[in-house]
Amino acid sequence: MSAPPAPHGSPMSPGRALVAVLVLVPLIVSFALWAFVWPAARTAPREVPIGLAGPAAATAPVQDKLTRAGDSFDVHRYSDEAQARDAIEQRDVYGAIVVTPDGPKALTASAASPLVAQLLQTTVTQMAGGSAQSDAPPVSDVVATPQGDPRGxxxxxxxxxxxxxxxxxxxxxxxxxxxxxxxxxxxxxxxxxxxxxxxxxxxxxxxxxxxxxxxxxxxxxxxxxxxxxxxxxxxxxxxxxxxxxxxxxxxxxxxxxxxxxxxxxxxxxxxxxxxxxxxxxxxxxxxxxxxxxxxxxxxxxxxxxxxxxxxxxxxxxxxxxxxxxxxxxxxxxxxxxxxxxx
Structure with missing residues (x-):
C-alpha cells in the first residue's frame, strides 16, 4: 500500500508563529493608526471651494486677504448674493463671503460640511475684526443640517x-x-x-x-x-x-x-x-x-x-x-x- 499524500503545506512552527505575531500585530496597529489618526491630526483647508460675491472694487481687498492665506481656499467669483446662493445649492462651493455696504456676510452650508461652515464663519469674523460673539458678522446657513442631526x-x-x-x-x-x-x-x-x-x-x-x-x-x-x-x-x-x-x-x-x-x-x-x-x-x-x-x-x-x-x-x-x-x-x-x- 502506498503512503498517503503529504498535506498541502505544513503548519508553522510555534517559534515562527510567535515571531509572526510579534511582527504583524505592531504593523497592523501602526497602519490602522496612520489611516485613522493621521488624517484627523492633519485636518486643514486645502483649496476648499468657496464663493466671493459683490462688486469688484469691494471684493478686491477680501480677495487679497484670502490669497495671503495660502492655498486654503479656491475662490470663485460671483456678481451678487443670489448667484452665490445658487452655487452653494448646486454644490459648486461649500459657502461664500458676500461683501455688503455694512461689511462681509457669510453664506454657509452645514449640510455639506459642518466643519467647513464653521471655518468659513471664523474666517469672515476675523476679516471683520470681530472676536466676540456679539462682533460676529451675519451668517446665513443656505443648506442646513436637519434638526435631528444639527451638528452632522x-x-x-x-x-x-x-x-x-x-x-x-x-x-x-x-x-x-x-x-x-x-x-x-x-x-x-x-x-x-x-x-x-x-x-x-x-x-x-x-x-x-x-x-x-x-x-x-x-x-x-x-x-x-x-x-x-x-x-x-x-x-x-x-x-x-x-x-x-x-x-x-x-x-x-x-x-x-x-x-x-x-x-x-x-x-x-x-x-x-x-x-x-x-x-x-x-x-x-x-x-x-x-x-x-x-x-x-x-x-x-x-x-x-x-x-x-x-x-x-x-x-x-x-x-x-x-x-x-x-x-x-x-x-x-x-x-x-x-x-x-x-
Whole structure:
C-alpha cells in the first residue's frame, strides 16, 4: 500500500508563529493608526471651494486677504448674493463671503460640511475684526443640517457601520457557498434590504436625513452593492485574501479617507481625492447630494459606485460561469482507465 499524500503545506512552527505575531500585530496597529489618526491630526483647508460675491472694487481687498492665506481656499467669483446662493445649492462651493455696504456676510452650508461652515464663519469674523460673539458678522446657513442631526455627527458616524455592513454581506455570500446566479441574486437583494433598513433608521426614525426617502434608499443600496459585490467577487477568485483586500478598501482606507466627517479638501493630499474614488467616499457624497441638495452633483459619485458594483458583479458572474464550464467538462469527459486495469 502506498503512503498517503503529504498535506498541502505544513503548519508553522510555534517559534515562527510567535515571531509572526510579534511582527504583524505592531504593523497592523501602526497602519490602522496612520489611516485613522493621521488624517484627523492633519485636518486643514486645502483649496476648499468657496464663493466671493459683490462688486469688484469691494471684493478686491477680501480677495487679497484670502490669497495671503495660502492655498486654503479656491475662490470663485460671483456678481451678487443670489448667484452665490445658487452655487452653494448646486454644490459648486461649500459657502461664500458676500461683501455688503455694512461689511462681509457669510453664506454657509452645514449640510455639506459642518466643519467647513464653521471655518468659513471664523474666517469672515476675523476679516471683520470681530472676536466676540456679539462682533460676529451675519451668517446665513443656505443648506442646513436637519434638526435631528444639527451638528452632522450622526451622518458622519453612519459611514463606518454601513461600510462594515457591505463587507459583511459579501463575506457571508462567499462563506455560505453561494455562486453564480444565486450569488448575484443574493448580492442585489441584500443591498436593497440594507438600503431600506438604513433609510428607515436614519431618515424615518433618527431624522438624520432630509431628502427624498426612496432616493436615499437607492443611494444607500448602491453603496452597499458596490462594497458587497467587490468583496464577494475578489473572494471567489482569491479566497480569504479577497475578503481582506475588500475590508482594507472599505474600512481601513475608504472610511478615514472618505472625507465624510469633514470634507475631502480638508484631508492631506492626495488622500482626500483618492477617497472619493473608493466606495465609502463616493457613497457619502452621493448620500449628501440626494438627502440635502436635491440630487445636485450626484452624477460622479453615482458613476463611481456603479463602476465598483459592475466590477464586483462581473467577477461573481465570471466565477459562476467558470465553475459551470468546469463541472460540464468533468461530467462529459471519458473516465480514464489505467493500462494495468485493462
Amino acid at each position: 455627527t450622526a451622518f458622519s458616524t453612519s459611514a463606518l457601520p454601513l461600510a462594515i455592513g457591505g463587507v459583511a454581506a459579501g463575506t457571508l455570500i462567499f462563506m455560505l457557498g453561494l455562486r453564480g446566479t444565486r450569488a448575484l441574486v443574493a448580492l442585489v437583494s441584500a443591498a436593497a434590504l440594507i438600503g431600506l433598513v438604513a433609510t428607515t433608521l436614519t431618515h424615518s426614525w433618527l431624522e438624520v436625513l432630509g431628502g427624498n426617502w426612496w432616493a436615499e434608499a437607492g443611494a444607500l443600496s448602491l453603496s452597499a452593492l458596490a462594497l458587497s459585490s467587490i468583496v464577494a467577487g475578489m473572494a471567489m477568485f482569491m479566497g480569504t485574501a479577497g475578503i481582506g483586500i475588500g475590508a482594507l478598501l472599505a474600512v481601513m482606507l475608504g472610511n478615514p479617507f472618505s472625507g465624510v466627517t469633514s470634507a475631502p479638501q480638508m484631508l492631506p493630499e492626495p488622500f482626500g481625492a483618492i477617497g472619493q474614488w473608493l466606495p465609502p467616499g463616493a457613497g457619502g457624497s452621493l448620500l449628501r447630494s440626494v438627502s440635502f441638495f436635491d440630487g445636485n452633483a450626484m452624477t460622479q459619485p453615482a458613476l463611481i459606485l456603479s463602476g465598483w458594483a459592475l466590477a464586483g458583479l462581473t467577477l461573481v458572474a465570471v466565477n459562476g460561469w467558470r465553475n459551470r464550464t468546469g463541472a460540464h467538462s468533468s461530467s462529459t469527459s471519458p473516465e480514464y482507465v489505467p493500462a494495468s486495469a485493462a
